Amino acid sequence: YKIDALAIEASIAATNKVPNAPYRGAGRPEAAFAMERIVDLVAAELGLEPADVRLRNMIRAEDMPYRAGIPYRDGEPIVYDGGDYPRALRQALAALGGVAAFRERQRAARADGRYLGLGIGCYVEGTGVGPFESATVR
Numbered sequence: 001y002k003i004d005a006l007a008i009e010a011s012i013a014a015t016n017k018v019p020n021a022p023y024r025g026a027g028r029p030e031a032a033f034a035m036e037r038i039v040d041l042v043a044a045e046l047g048l049e050p051a052d053v054r055l056r057n058m059i060r061a062e063d064m065p066y067r068a069g070i071p072y073r074d075g076e077p078i079v080y081d082g083g084d085y086p087r088a089l090r091q092a093l094a095a096l097g098g099v100a101a102f103r104e105r106q107r108a109a110r111a112d113g114r115y116l117g118l119g120i121g122c123y124v125e126g127t128g129v130g131p132f133e134s135a136t137v138r
Contacts, residue, residue, distance in 0.1 A: 001035070001057045001122075002066070008038075028123075036121045051089065051099050051120055058085045058122070072126075080124065089122065 039057070043050040059066045061084040068078045096102055102118055109116040 001039070001054075002059045002063065003057050032121065032123050049099055050118075051093055054120060054122060055086050055089060058089065059083075060086060078126070083124070085122065085124070089120075 039053050040050050042048075043053040046053070059080055061082075064080060064082050066080040068080065070078050072078050093099055096118075097105075099118070106116045106118070
């Protein structure tokens, strides 16, 4: 996401009850969950559709290459070199018939005593980043 104005207040708690097992530096699922949950809370607070808040704040194709201003573990800056994330999200939403149509199905399901939900999470997996190692076997 590309969010120009952001203020965060957090409370941290330590626990030995984890939702997943560590695998090579786990932490991304927790960070992605926190980010996506914040977007959902912003949408609820503003009375907006969560998908719309995501679309408004995504890095756009015309922003590429986008420099996030965050260094990777090797000190090199993270650069998003290509992609059209809003288009990808719009395609995913279109595949379910659109948000408005889904919300109508959701209302009908609730009237029938059933719960139907829509969860959206956006994530870009970093690839091609170092540091690199090599070896020669003789």
